[in-house]
Amino acid sequence: MLKYLLVVLARDATSFCHYEAGGRRRGGADMIPLDRLEAAVLFALKNNLKVNFLYPGRRLGRAYDKLVESVDHVKIVPFAARSGHPGAILVVESSEIPGAADLAGLRGENFILRLRRADLPLLAAALKRLLPRAKRINVVLADVAGCGEAEYAEYRRQLEKILPEVLKLAARPDPPELNVLTDRLALGRMNNCEAGLAHLTVGPNGRLYLCPAFYYADPHESLGEIRGEIGIGNRRLLELKCAPICRICDAYQCKRCVFLNRALTLELNTPSAEQCRLAHVEREASRLYLGRLRESGSGEGLADIPEIAYQDPFDVAVEKKMSIADFKKL
Amino acid sequence: MSSVKNDPVKIETDRSWEASRSKNVTFVVTEDCQLRCRYCYMVGKNKAGRLKFDVARRAIDYLLGARDLVTEPSVVWDFIGGEPFLEVELIDRICDYFKVRAYELDHPWFERYRFSFSTNGLLYNDARVQRYIAKNSSHLSVQITVDGTRAKHDLQRVYPDGRGSYDDVARNIPRWLEQFPKSSTKVTVSSDDIPRIKESVLHLWGLGIKEVNINVVFEDVWKPGDDERFEAQLMALADETIDRRLYETRSCSFFSKTIGAPYVDNNNWCGAGRMLAVDHRGNFYPCVRFLGFSLQKRPALTIGNCLDGLDRNRLRPFLTLDMVSQSPEECLDCGVATGCAWCQGANYDFADTRTIFQRSVAICRMHKARVRANNYFWNRLGRKLGRDLRAEPRGGEGAGPC
Ligand code: SF4
Ligand code: SF4
Ligand code: SF4
Ligand code: SF4
Numbered sequence: 001m002l003k004y005l006l007v008v009l010a011r012d013a014t015s016f017c018h019y020e021a022g023g024r025r026r027g028g029a030d031m032i033p034l035d036r037l038e039a040a041v042l043f044a045l046k047n048n049l050k051v052n053f054l055y056p057g058r059r060l061g062r063a064y065d066k067l068v069e070s071v072d073h074v075k076i077v078p079f080a081a082r083s084g085h086p087g088a089i090l091v092v093e094s095s096e097i098p099g100a101a102d103l104a105g106l107r108g109e110n111f112i113l114r115l116r117r118a119d120l121p122l123l124a125a126a127l128k129r130l131l132p133r134a135k136r137i138n139v140v141l142a143d144v145a146g147c148g149e150a151e152y153a154e155y156r157r158q159l160e161k162i163l164p165e166v167l168k169l170a171a172r173p174d175p176p177e178l179n180v181l182t183d184r185l186a187l188g189r190m191n192n193c194e195a196g197l198a199h200l201t202v203g204p205n206g207r208l209y210l211c212p213a214f215y216y217a218d219p220h221e222s223l224g225e226i227r228g229e230i231g232i233g234n235r236r237l238l239e240l241k242c243a244p245i246c247r248i249c250d251a252y253q254c255k256r257c258v259f260l261n262r263a264l265t266l267e268l269n270t271p272s273a274e275q276c277r278l279a280h281v282e283r284e285a286s287r288l289y290l291g292r293l294r295e296s297g298s299g300e301g302l303a304d305i306p307e308i309a310y311q312d313p314f315d316v317a318v319e320k321k322m323s324i325a326d327f328k329k330l
Numbered sequence: 331m332s333s334v335k336n337d338p339v340k341i342e343t344d345r346s347w348e349a350s351r352s353k354n355v356t357f358v359v360t361e362d363c364q365l366r367c368r369y370c371y372m373v374g375k376n377k378a379g380r381l382k383f384d385v386a387r388r389a390i391d392y393l394l395g396a397r398d399l400v401t402e403p404s405v406v407w408d409f410i411g412g413e414p415f416l417e418v419e420l421i422d423r424i425c426d427y428f429k430v431r432a433y434e435l436d437h438p439w440f441e442r443y444r445f446s447f448s449t450n451g452l453l454y455n456d457a458r459v460q461r462y463i464a465k466n467s468s469h470l471s472v473q474i475t476v477d478g479t480r481a482k483h484d485l486q487r488v489y490p491d492g493r494g495s496y497d498d499v500a501r502n503i504p505r506w507l508e509q510f511p512k513s514s515t516k517v518t519v520s521s522d523d524i525p526r527i528k529e530s531v532l533h534l535w536g537l538g539i540k541e542v543n544i545n546v547v548f549e550d551v552w553k554p555g556d557d558e559r560f561e562a563q564l565m566a567l568a569d570e571t572i573d574r575r576l577y578e579t580r581s582c583s584f585f586s587k588t589i590g591a592p593y594v595d596n597n598n599w600c601g602a603g604r605m606l607a608v609d610h611r612g613n614f615y616p617c618v619r620f621l622g623f624s625l626q627k628r629p630a631l632t633i634g635n636c637l638d639g640l641d642r643n644r645l646r647p648f649l650t651l652d653m654v655s656q657s658p659e660e661c662l663d664c665g666v667a668t669g670c671a672w673c674q675g676a677n678y679d680f681a682d683t684r685t686i687f688q689r690s691v692a693i694c695r696m697h698k699a700r701v702r703a704n705n706y707f708w709n710r711l712g713r714k715l716g717r718d719l720r721a722e723p724r725g726g727e728g729a730g731p732c
Pocket of ligand 1: 017018019193194195211212213255256257258259260
């Protein structure tokens with residue numbers, strides 16, 4: 001069921017996920033036209049949708065602010081623009097990790113850390129700085145395509161390195177969440193991004209997309225105008241049921257990014273090796289973390305994360321096809 | 331030869347050479363052809379798309395080297411076109427190169443390979459073609475496409491000026507059958523040639539072609555009433571086959587013991603992605619059906635090239651594709667589903683969005699008609715022979731769609 005609407009307020013609005021946003025075009029129409037923003041807000045109001053507004057680093061002007069404030073929403077803003085948007089989710093780029101002075105005074109923040117492959121070795125240090133200020137941190141790898149064994153190993157090293165810090169903070173009354181380490185512990189089933197199912201995106205051109213990444217990849221590949229009924233061709237391919245690899249997987253924290261799927265395997269329902277391997281590094285780190293939690297005497301009530309012999313569920317899916325009877329139960 | 335010992339019922343086709351354990355690599359040596367068959371899915375024939383030896387050499391080098399990804403113990407090198415024998419000298423060089431490299435590398439394929447051809451047969455008696463055949467005869471399969479009677483063949487298999495090609499092919503059949511007595515032919519049925527099915531299969535059997543692989547096209551070409559006409563043709567063929575005891579020596583893929591039951595397993599029908607096609611640019615495709623000239627609506631779908639190798643990510647959908655993920659609900663509950671084929675390339679071409687996960691069911695009514703006639707055939711034959719033939723071990727899978 002549709003629950004959210006993402007609205008990209010400008011072409012150069014911050015990315016919050018596995019894609020690069022666009023730059024500003026000289027003299028071009030970079031901001032979403034006001035009438036389109038109004039249509040998006042109305043659509044949200046009529047369909048009980050909570051809106052996530054993606055902001056650029058600059059001010060938009062009073063007419064925009066007024067429309068934004070007319071609907072339940074969350075703001076996602078670049079870290080540098082935080083002062084104008086109290087309570088917003090702050091996007092931190094791994095190439096610009098804020099210094100201690102920038103973080104002073106922040107508490108209980110929601111961060112998105114967009115991590116570049118080249119900055120992987122800095123991950124633990126960056127998290128160490130952000131975690132004490134955070135209510136939640138979502139780490140997203142910005143450039144997944146082309147990751148190989150070296151990256152998987154480094155990712156694993158970094159997650160293991162930050163583990164003691166997360167464990168230490170777990171003793172706090174309000175321990176911070178770190179998506180790639182703590183989410184899997186709390187989940188009993190898939191908790192994916194669900195682009196196209198749980199949320200849709202209004203691009204800065206005012207048209208609808210599965211998610212912002214699809215807009216930036218090809219603005220022509222739109223779901224159409226904002227209107228009453230939204231038709232998504234082959235919508236079932238977004239569902240877990242029709243994803244032969246993911247439906248047998250228990251890396252529940254994985255975003256199962258349908259944009260990356262499409263970009264790397266050409267199919268919305270088929271993940272790349274990179275996505276699966278990275279998610280399984282996280283799953284394994286989460287398993288390790290659960291063990292430590294239990295050793296430290298907490299973690300009661302949390303379900304086991306079984307040890308598995310594969311690093312990519314593709315290997316399992318290719319070996320054995322799900323039976324028709326099991327499929328029908330899904 | 332029947333694969334069930336001492337069984338006088340030949341009617342089902344045998345599986346091709348090591349079909350399930352071989353890597354099937356198709357070289358599209360030319361996109362040109364002397365004919366313009368009306369049903370041909372290669373809609374963009376041209377003279378420019380000719381394979382260069384160097385590209386083929388690189389592809390062979392890659393495939394012989396990628397032992398971690400290409401693990402099959404044997405290989406079938408398929409040469410197709412357009413019309414492959416237009417390029418027989420190039421093919422000869424390619425085959426020689428493979429043999430030498432496989433020997434030098436001590437590759438298991440050196441002992442286990444085959445060269446396979448699907449040809450329109452027009453050049454079969456050409457001296458260069460015959461030289462090639464003599465040189466490679468122990469590792470060769472050649473399938474000449476004859477579509478049935480002159481009338482049926484000439485309805486579809488025509489020269490650019492519209493003239494039929496039957497006589498030019500038929501004159502080469504005797505020599506072909508002499509050289510490859512176990513050969514089969516492939517027949518494709520579209521709406522217009524339904525009335526000629528029975529006479530065509532009988533005609534081909536009469537020419538001495540013992541195995542007829544015959545399929546209806548996957549495109550949505552069917553008109554109201556086609557299923558009934560199709561069923562009537564198959565029943566008439568069944569009667570003739572039984573009354574003249576042709577089932578003892580001949581086979582036709584329309585009749586199969588294994589079709590017409592509900593699904594029990596969830597396998598994909600076609601081998602796209604496990605096989606590989608190589609075009610003149612050196613691009614790899616999951617099957618020839620994914621090349622640009624085979625597609626009407628969608629862009630070509632590559633899975634790598636001979637320089638960078640196979641793209642493992644793009645292979646993942648093909649290797650995990652199953653029946654349930656692409657089929658509509660009615661197929662999962664269908665009482666006669668087995669044997670109801672699809673072509674992944676056609677699915678990709680006709681799908682609502684760019685995906686291989688949407689099964690085209692354009693042949694639904696035709697399959698159901700085939701099942702009814704097939705039941706009729708086995709029940710009638712069973713009564714004649716006093717045996718429950720469908721309860722007996724099966725002779726083969728029944729030919730796949732391609
Ligand atoms: S599909 Fe979801 S996870 Fe992927 S880029 Fe879009 S919003 Fe992010
Ligand atoms: S790890 Fe791979 S299989 Fe599992 S949910 Fe993520 S993308 Fe799907
Ligand atoms: S296409 Fe028709 S005949 Fe074939 S499986 Fe589906 S419902 Fe059955
Ligand atoms: S069924 Fe179609 S896609 Fe599959 S192998 Fe045959 S021609 Fe290729």
